[in-house]
Amino acid sequence: MAPLPVSPLAPEGLPALPPVAGCRFSAVEAGVRYKGRRDVLLAEFVPGTTVAGVLTRNQMPGAPVDWCRAQLPAGRARGLVVNAGNANVFTGAHGRTACNETAAAAARLLGCPPSEIMLASTGVIGEPLPYERIVAALPGAQASLSDNSWADAARAIMTTDTFPKAASRTANIRGVPVRINGIAKGSGMIAPDMATMLSFVVTDAQVPADVLQTLLSRSTARTFNAITVDSDTSTSDTLLLFATGQVPHAAITGAGDPALRDFRAKLQDLLKDLALQVVRDGEGAQKLVEVTVTGAASERAARRIALAIADSPLVKTAIAGEDANWGRIVMAVGKSGQKADRDRLAVDIGGVVVARDGARVEGYDEAPVAAHMKGSEIAITVDVGVGRGRSTVWTCDLTHGYIDINADYRS
């Protein structure tokens, strides 16, 4: 299969990614699956770095996910090894060996216990991971570690992504500026791989691991867990947040510490930025779609209704066809299983009132809505008329490109 064209929704380019003190990266060619490109990423963190993580809820997780789940409670990290091309999923005992051997090799190089090495893999599933190639590539990777390799890192973890994904923010903790950088990959496909999503975020702030975990879990709900390309949950989804603690600032007392207000906001903003970059690279995506549901029984109910709309093949194909097909939106609300009042339902598209009180508005003029549908960013708002719960999720349209990418034979 020829390389995919860059998504029409891609940002103009990678943002500037200044170094984050205490963190160095290296990307090397290990030939795990791809030829002629860097496919293994090594990261080194200074001693004392804390870590938090959010992992896939898919019940068939890959071996690296199991590995991270076992190590994360200790909250300490000195290294990270990521490979692209093979997800090390559904690989049984061999998969566990691959994790053990990779972590041991990295730990020897970085001078720490293997439990402080985080692991992630993305790519084809069910194939044994040739971890020897990774182990063999690590010494060379260590030799080229640099604090200026963020762009290389973003590229090394791509599989069939059509553009590298990164974001950077500066937050203020009691008057002291701290940096947060993040990279992500997802979700193109050329082989039989799932659209795995990986993201790694590093800050130079001093944040205890338990606080870091609370911040990350809260932010994820409205960022990475609020996006969907095709409703298929990967077996490898991994989001890790590292804090190197290299910037001196007043000690953090807990996740609710007022000193973290700006950090929390900037972290969530960065995660949302990365998450939307993943949707913008959704397989075959031509349009970015924001779905907001209000008036639901709870935030959870609102989120489920929003996802029912965002995952509906009929809604997504209508958007691909630039059809303001609000009838399909109504259908999706109704299939969600969540409480909603048909006779009070309201639908807006692109800010234009389409339906109120369970029926199309009198004298509905489709022209401004049709014009909105021709744009590359679509906004749908639905009020379901039963409560105060609200939620926003993001998705993309369902196009021939998705079929092209996914119905292809494995190479």
Place this chain on the structure above:
Amino acid sequence: MAPLPVSPLAPEGLPALPPVAGCRFSAVEAGVRYKGRRDVLLAEFVPGTTVAGVLTRNQMPGAPVDWCRAQLPAGRARGLVVNAGNANVFTGAHGRTACNETAAAAARLLGCPPSEIMLASTGVIGEPLPYERIVAALPGAQASLSDNSWADAARAIMTTDTFPKAASRTANIRGVPVRINGIAKGSGMIAPDMATMLSFVVTDAQVPADVLQTLLSRSTARTFNAITVDSDTSTSDTLLLFATGQVPHAAITGAGDPALRDFRAKLQDLLKDLALQVVRDGEGAQKLVEVTVTGAASERAARRIALAIADSPLVKTAIAGEDANWGRIVMAVGKSGQKADRDRLAVDIGGVVVARDGARVEGYDEAPVAAHMKGSEIAITVDVGVGRGRSTVWTCDLTHGYIDINADYRS
């Protein structure tokens, strides 16, 4: 949009549909939306006919669904009016008026209370139903009622179906043969309509309404409720079963009456036949897929896992690409949220063992599986290794045809 080509999965033709005593049909042109084709169906049942129904669980049901839900508890039916082209969904007070007026007009013609007229509509949603055209067409329909119009009836309820769907069985109740005929429509699409599913089944047996309802509800779980084309639940799904009682046989004492054993089996077989015809006409379908899950915690859990596989866009596109992509099947099991043991998981495709105990089998030979994937009927079996629950569902692949049909502008 040009007429769709007949599905490659269509049966060779309509089966023979002998009359069912006590039931007459007429199909006429009312011009509700389509021109030059019959689009309204009138059915008349003899006095004493019982009725049972299963209606959509979508919480945004159409007005005719509300109407049937209100009338079904009485269990009596003298007539049925169905129109194609407009679903009378999300139409507010006007939709209720349309139902009231249509039922009143049919009731006057057939000499019964309006509550004994069942109603169903399929087609575009959110547009007011021009019920006056239906009311005006009913006298002509009554004048041409015939017990030999089953094929016309099957055609009159089509929207973008590429072939009419019908089935007939003969069952034996204590030595007396009774007939069961059924028709169904679903699930093509040219406009913004949802893939609505309607089915009407008539028997000449004498079955009390409460028994009929029990038989229908039980059979639906393993037939119509075990199919999925695109996971989008229609706002109009309606399945009605009428019993005219015109064949004299020993009285039925209850749903568990041993005399009903053959009737139950034949009814379920007929419903499955009709349900599979709907999948065979799934939008863009090129392959019929049977997914069986065993070893689940319960039948309900097995069904959810099977539906997670059958609804996964990645599984369905892989099948379209004739790719034996069992990795995506594993992913779908894992995302279902149901209990499953990754390390005991087993996958068979086309009867060939692919994976056992959580990994691909040693020396796996893809050739026979690849050959199976090239056929038009695909069988997937997954054992999840935790219990004895089992379930089978049917779906079709996800192809460019689906995008073509659904991304099209509304005409």
